[in-house]
Amino acid sequence: MFRSAPELLRNNDTEHDYRQDSDLYYLTGLDEPQSVLVLSGVHPDHRSILFVRPRNPDREIWDGARVGVDEAPQRFGVDIAWSIEELGAKLPDFLQNAQRLIVRLGSQPAHDNAIFRALEEVRGRARRQGYVWPTELIDPTVVIDEMRMIKEPCEVELLRQASRITCEGHLRAMKACKPGMHEYELEAILSHAYRSRGAARHSFLPIVGSGPNATTLHYVHNNRVIQDGDLVLVDSGAEYELYAADVTRTFPANGKFTPAQRRIYEIVLAAQQATIAATRPGVTIDELHKKTCEVLIDGLVDCGLLAGDRAEILETGSYKRFYPHRTSHWLGMDVHDVGRYYLKPGEQRALGAGMCFTIEPGLYIPVTGDLAREEYRGIGVRIEDDVLVTDSGFEVLTSDVPKSVAEVEAACSG
Numbered sequence: 001m002f003r004s005a006p007e008l009l010r011n012n013d014t015e016h017d018y019r020q021d022s023d024l025y026y027l028t029g030l031d032e033p034q035s036v037l038v039l040s041g042v043h044p045d046h047r048s049i050l051f052v053r054p055r056n057p058d059r060e061i062w063d064g065a066r067v068g069v070d071e072a073p074q075r076f077g078v079d080i081a082w083s084i085e086e087l088g089a090k091l092p093d094f095l096q097n098a099q100r101l102i103v104r105l106g107s108q109p110a111h112d113n114a115i116f117r118a119l120e121e122v123r124g125r126a127r128r129q130g131y132v133w134p135t136e137l138i139d140p141t142v143v144i145d146e147m148r149m150i151k152e153p154c155e156v157e158l159l160r161q162a163s164r165i166t167c168e169g170h171l172r173a174m175k176a177c178k179p180g181m182h183e184y185e186l187e188a189i190l191s192h193a194y195r196s197r198g199a200a201r202h203s204f205l206p207i208v209g210s211g212p213n214a215t216t217l218h219y220v221h222n223n224r225v226i227q228d229g230d231l232v233l234v235d236s237g238a239e240y241e242l243y244a245a246d247v248t249r250t251f252p253a254n255g256k257f258t259p260a261q262r263r264i265y266e267i268v269l270a271a272q273q274a275t276i277a278a279t280r281p282g283v284t285i286d287e288l289h290k291k292t293c294e295v296l297i298d299g300l301v302d303c304g305l306l307a308g309d310r311a312e313i314l315e316t317g318s319y320k321r322f323y324p325h326r327t328s329h330w331l332g333m334d335v336h337d338v339g340r341y342y343l344k345p346g347e348q349r350a351l352g353a354g355m356c357f358t359i360e361p362g363l364y365i366p367v368t369g370d371l372a373r374e375e376y377r378g379i380g381v382r383i384e385d386d387v388l389v390t391d392s393g394f395e396v397l398t399s400d401v402p403k404s405v406a407e408v409e410a411a412c413s414g
Contacts (some may be wrong), residue, residue, distance in 0.1 A: 001103040002140065003111050004025060004035040015202060022333040023144050024356040025242050028076045032067060034084045034320030036111075041098045048078040049094065051087045096125055101134035102143065136248040145338040149330070150354035156388060158243040159356060160397055163197065163386055165238040166245035167400035169193035173208075174402070174411040179228035179253050186234060187222050194238040203244035203335045207235035210253065215364040217325060224252045231261055233380055237335060244335040246358050247382035247398045255412040257329045260324070260375040260407060264363050267299030267401060268381045275327060279387055279394040284348040285341055285357070289327040290314070292361045296323055305365070305372055321371055322363050331356045331386055347356040360384030 005021040020031045028037055028050065036051040055068035072081035080089055089113045095101060095118055105112050122133040144364030151159065168188040176189050186208045194202065209219040210226040214233035226232060230253045232243065237245040252258075257265060275292045297313050300306040300322060306313055313319055330337035337356075343349050351357075386397040402411045 001038070001101065001115075002037045002144075003035050003104075003108065005032075006108055007033045015110070019201070020242065022338075023140065023244065024149075026144070026148060026333060026410055028078070030067070030072075030076055031242075035318055036084065037078075038088055038091070038094050040094045040098070043094050046079040046094075048080075049090075050076060050078045050081040051090070052081055054083040054085070068307055078320045079140065088114055088117060091119040092125070093113070095119065095122045095134055096131040098134050099132060100136040100138055102140045103174045103230075104140055105137070134209065136224045141338065143339070148332055148337065148373070149339040150352065151356055151388070152354075155243065155332070156354075156356075158241050159245070159386070159388070162203070162238050162240035162243050162245040163247075163397040164400070165194055165197040165199050165249050166236070167242060167398055168197065169236065169238065170247055170249050170401045171235060171411060173234055174249065174408070175308045175414050177226065177232055177251070177253055177412065179226055179230070181226050183210055183213070183222040183224050183226060183232075186232070187236075190234070190236050197238070199238035199240045200242075201239050203237040203239040203246060206247075207233065209380065211411050212367045212378045212380075214250065215366060216380075217362075228254050229258065230254075230267075231257075231379060231381065233382055235382065235384065239335075242333050244331060244333065244337075245386055245398065246335050246360075246384060247360075247386065247401060247405065248382045249401055249408070250381045250383065251412050253412075255409055257405060257409065260374075263303055263380075264365070264376060264379050265383075265405065266382050267296060267303070268361050268363055268383050269405075270299065271295035272359055272383045272385070272403075275359050275361065276385070276387060276394065276396060277357070279389065280349070281352050281389060281391065282350050284350055285326075285328050286348050288359070292327040292359075293319060293323070296361060296363065300363070303376070306374065322365060323361070325362070327361055328357045328359055331358055351389045353389055354398075355389045357389075358384055358386060359387055 002024045004024050008016045010016045034053045038049040050072045052072050055066055069081045103116050125131045126133045172193050173186045173189050185205050205220045207219055208222040210232045213219045213229040231250055232253050233250045235248040271292045274295050275288050278291050297310050297319050330339045364380045365376045367378040388395045402408050
């Protein structure tokens, strides 16, 4: 049983942008609120049932056309559809004689209460008429997350399109950036690029951090004036048909890296390239993270930001003062997509063909304190690409955005 995402009020009667629940959209393609999908293995007549909003001419004047009950079966490939208003009355019919109910509880109390009422009704029928009722409640993530982990060919195409749109936005931002602009002007360029190519929205709040703001991992205010000599870190992605891209590029606002900026940038780039090259079926996210850390540590030692033996630094974690986050996360319908990184405690999950994830090393040198030499302070660099695991290795979905020093400087020069 899968339900739609709730509509959320921004204030008074004004709503936030509606974004469908990923699991419901994955199974149906339905992008409307107030919807529930029921899948039954025991009902004598119907195996797949959608509860949707009924047509309502008065409301459709305000909110737009609805699919409606009559069109839903053909549009979404289900056996039958009913009005969402009938969920309470109809649901017990699909629960009786079922021993297990697969449903997510806890995030929408009103929906949870409807399920509990239906269970109570079925228990009553069981006492009176001898029906079986669900005695096991199972979280659907144990099934649906595993399905979503491995991307079907049609999903890969959607990810590629999200990536193409995202790459175009990043390239436009690189070309347009110049000292004196506000960070939000680059954000607007990204938004225009995404929407003009058919993306519904950003896949997450965009990060446009210039100068010292690039050292804040999730900086989203985007309101500083970009200064001559700044590095600009842009972390942004487009969402296309509810599939996400996630790309980070760091570039000089005036088109030319300083020697210190270039040195830090090339350490991060070397780490990313080595980690991408190590990607193949059978390796784990932890192994790739270790590869990233090893290259970053060698670079930090070489430029005097750390001292000591690589193995000791890796063991103690002293590098985390400059690299506090992980290298990768799953990517798909959600920018931090579903799926376990460990199958059980101590057993890392191996990569397999069809999995998609990010590779995003970074270095962030604090502006203040005594952790770094003066010329490196306030430098923040992150480079991120989206990588699909293939049968023989990998495909970088977001390779169209420049990232070598020469390519970045050329792009920033227009």
